[in-house]
Amino acid sequence: MLIIGIAGGTGSGKSTVVRKLRESLPKEGVAVIPQDCYYRDNPHIPLEERLKMNYDEPASIEWSLLVEHLRMLREGQAIEMPTYDFITCSRQKETVHIEPAEVVVVEGILVLCDKPLREMMDVKVFVDADADERLIRVIHRDCIERNRTPQMVIDRYQSTLKPMHELHIEPSKRYADLIIPQGGHNRVAIKLLNDYIYSLLPKK
Numbered sequence: 001m002l003i004i005g006i007a008g009g010t011g012s013g014k015s016t017v018v019r020k021l022r023e024s025l026p027k028e029g030v031a032v033i034p035q036d037c038y039y040r041d042n043p044h045i046p047l048e049e050r051l052k053m054n055y056d057e058p059a060s061i062e063w064s065l066l067v068e069h070l071r072m073l074r075e076g077q078a079i080e081m082p083t084y085d086f087i088t089c090s091r092q093k094e095t096v097h098i099e100p101a102e103v104v105v106v107e108g109i110l111v112l113c114d115k116p117l118r119e120m121m122d123v124k125v126f127v128d129a130d131a132d133e134r135l136i137r138v139i140h141r142d143c144i145e146r147n148r149t150p151q152m153v154i155d156r157y158q159s160t161l162k163p164m165h166e167l168h169i170e171p172s173k174r175y176a177d178l179i180i181p182q183g184g185h186n187r188v189a190i191k192l193l194n195d196y197i198y199s200l201l202p203k204k
Contacts, residue, residue, distance in 0.1 A: 001073065002197065004104070006127060007125070007126050014107050014184075033104060039084050047088060051089055058110050078100065080097060110168060123178070127184070180193070
């Protein structure tokens with residue numbers, strides 16, 4: 001089993017890269033594990049306080065559970081992946097059943113920040129994009145999917161996203177085996193990544 005880590009700033013195009021990889025690899029042979037599903041559950045904290053919490057620092061993720069789930073998949077065991085509600089900022093009761101696969105993609109802004117997780121990865125990728133482009137994508141996504149106003153997104157970008165990107169996410173780029181500039185629009189880099197993954201898979 002190959003574990004591919006795909007990191008990059010919020011709105012950099014990570015999801016597009018993952019989608020294009022899934023389209024080019026055998027569908028039944030790929031499992032995607034989003035880092036966002038592993039945000040820590042804080043049901044004891046009032047919603048008003050949860051909405052103010054910093055979700056862009058490594059401490060917000062339950063890394064031990066994510067690493068344990070990857071270990072189980074590598075050993076041939078299925079997992080029940082948690083799900084997270086960004087409107088209530090809490091884990092949902094529902095889980096997603098994930099079977100072991102030839103390729104497991106772990107995707108998220110912070111996935112290159114955790115050393116035990118990095119050490120499990122066979123390929124580490126950083127998706128890069130201009131800060132202005134990332135902000136535009138975040139505004140579009142959060143207003144549609146997370147019930148936020150443009151001003152709320154801009155305020156959060158200035159107070160949290162930008163400083164956390166500079167403190168945690170951008171420095172994690174040095175751990176990447178491959179950096180994809182221009183996000184999901186870089187067809188050449190995505191093809192190179194796809195070809196490299198194929199070269200690592202067992203020949204059938």
